[in-house]
Amino acid sequence: MTALSMAELAALATDALVRAGAGPEMAAATARALVAAEAQGLASHGLSRVAQYAGHLRCGRVNGEARPRMRQHKAAALLVDAQEGLAFPACALAVxxxxRSAGEAGAAFAGVTNSHHFGAAAYHLEPVAEAGMVGLAFGNxxxxxxxxxxxxxxxxxxxxxxxxxxxxGPPLVIDLSxxxxxxxxxxxAAKQGKPIPEGWALDKDGNPTTDPQAGLEGMMLPAGGVKGAMLALVVxxxxxxxxxxxxxxxADSFFTDEGNRPRIGQAFLVIDPGALAGAGVFDERxxxxxxxxxxxxxxRLPGQRRHALAQxxxxxxxxxAPALLGQLQALAGA
Structure with missing residues (x-):
């Protein structure tokens, strides 16, 4: 294993994404998010995604020159169009x-359309907590x-x-699939050649499997059975x-280079505690x-481990890991 600083890893990931066709701002915003996830121990949403995003850029599944734009803004509701680019610049604009709107109206709902994979959902809510507000994030x-x-x-x-x-203390952070x-x-698990526990996935024929590749080609099982399935419908x-x-x-699978532009969506709800019982009451409660x-x-408080790892x-x-570092260096042309 090799230890690199967060800045070094962000530069490497940025170079890899630019080389694959992303504009500099899109690449930098994406790299920051992936490094933050890696720092928090979220390897599945961290630097392992660079190769996936780079493949999508090269195959045209992502518009590397996209710049998010505000399509609609009415009082406390707004819609951002990601223009079929990587999700992170559009989500940052929406949040x-x-x-800003929640500071004026007390609460605000922001949607993002024509988007892509948005990484670790809670990452987008960090500015909300820094503003002293409550945030919820959803992504399909x-x-x-x-x-x-x-x-x-x-x-x-x-x-x-x-x-x-x-x-x-650090905010309470709840983040779940x-x-x-x-x-x-x-x-x-598939990249590492390791099995998965039974109960995580089904193969393409609907049978339980411990083979991660068979699970990727098949279906995931919802958390909590019917309750998880209904919540997925809500999202x-x-x-x-x-x-x-x-x-x-x-939307075609994220796990192949070939396919359509996914054009999926995200949604964010921001609430100002001062507009309800008041910031003081909120803090006490x-x-x-x-x-x-x-x-x-x-x-253990939710988010506590992530915060400690990030620090x-x-x-x-x-x-x-050497294999991941080598992949990043090759993608970046380093």
Missing amino acids: REAI SPAAMPAWGGKRALFGTNPIAAVFPRRA LSEVARGKLMV ELLCCALTGAAYGFE IETLVSAMLADADV AAESDGIEI
């Missing part, structure tokens, strides 16, 4: 405008789970994230029906709940 993805009772993949794994700022695990974990509707984005079954949770010695990465760098 930035949602924070190419079909990977059946509707409850169905026999074919229809919904994406459709992550949901939430952030709640605290007056003392609505499949039993994120599909990216199967991608990592599809929030991210697509409201924004005009493509549903999961209309948060800390009361945190204290009650921590009264049990084995409870360590800032000072010590990030250890990268």
Whole structure:
């Protein structure tokens, strides 16, 4: 393993994406997000995605010259068009405008359409917490789970994230996929040649499998059975029906270079606590709940581990496996 600084890794990832056809701003925004995920221990949404994004750029599944634009803005609701580029610049614009609108109206809803994979959902909510606001993020993805009772993949794994700022300490961060695990974990397992636990996925014939490649070619199982499937439906509707984005079954898999431009959607809800009971009351209620949770010695606050790993990465760098580092250097022409 080789340790590199976050800045070194971001530069390497940026160069790789620019070389594949991304504009400099898109590449830099994407690289920052992937390095942040790697720093937080989220390898499935970290630097392993550089090769995938680069492949999509080279094959035309992503518009590397896209610049997000505001398509609609009405009071506390807004829609950003990613223009079929990588998702990160468009999501940043949507969240930035949602924070501004929530400061004026008390809450704001921002949608993103014609988008791509948006990485770790909670990453986009960091500016919301820094602004002292509550944030929720939703994203749909190419079909990977059946509707409850169905026999074919229809919904994406459709992550949901939430952030709640605290007056003392890092924010509470909840980030989860609505499949039993994120599909990216199967991608990592397949690359490493390792089996997956039974209960994560089905093969293309609907049989349980411990083979990650068979799971990638088949279907994911929803977390919580029917409840997870219904939540996945909610996310599809929030991210697509409201924004005009493509549903999961209309988007080709992220795990192949060839395919259509996915044109999926994201949605963000930002709430100003000061517009409700007040920031002081919000802070007190948060800390009361945190204290009650921590009264049990084995409870770990959501986001605590990510925060600790990110702090360590800032000072010590990030250890990268030789194979991944070699892949990044080759993509960057280093």
